[in-house]
Amino acid sequence: MSSITFAGPVPATRLRITAxxxxxxxxxxALPVAAAIAFAALSGGSALASGEQTTGNTFATVTVQPGDTLWSIAGxxxxxxxPRDVVAKxxxxxxxxxxxxxxxxxxAIPAEYGATGR
Known part of the structure; x- marks a missing residue:
């Protein structure tokens, strides 16, 4: 049996990254960062694009009592x-x-009707 000998310690090599x-x-x-920015830009404007108003809505409230129906509350x-329009709204x-x-x-009762009967 022959033994194998090494010339000495193996020098550590540095990691080199090419251009x-x-x-x-x-x-x-950069790819996940760009994807996140694109997602935010595309989904952020959807609330404004709906054209719905979000301010100025005031409502009166009515608590449902035994025997109440939407029809009776509308009346x-x-x-x-x-009453059909009021029930629908x-x-x-x-x-x-x-x-x-x-x-x-x-x-909630739309402000145009209010809760005048209760």
């Missing part, structure tokens, strides 16, 4: 208006699905 490697590394770092808060404003309301529930 092409630096460009690739810079692109990999109380807007006796001179068409109250339902839309409060996200009431199928006209189902519960006792104790607070319903």
């Amino acid at each position: 092409r490697g630096r460009r690739v590394l810079a692109a990999l770092v 109380e808060v807007a006796p001179n208006a068409d 109250i339902s839309q404003l409060n996200l009431v699905d199928g006209g189902v309301i519960e006792v104790g529930q607070h319903l």
Whole structure:
């Protein structure tokens, strides 16, 4: 059996990055940053593009009592208006699905009608 001998300690080599490697590394770092900026720019303007007003809305509230229906509440808060229109606006404003309301529930009434009957 023969033994293998080494000439001495192996010198440590330094990592060298070429110009092409630096460009690739810079692109990999910049890509998520650019994607985040593009996402923020595209999604940030959606609220303004809707054209909906977000200020100046004031509402009166009505608490649902036993036996109340949207129709009866519409008749109380807007006796001179068409109850179908009032029920539709109250339902839309409060996200009431199928006209189902519960006792104790607070319903927002559009300012144009107010809560004159209660």
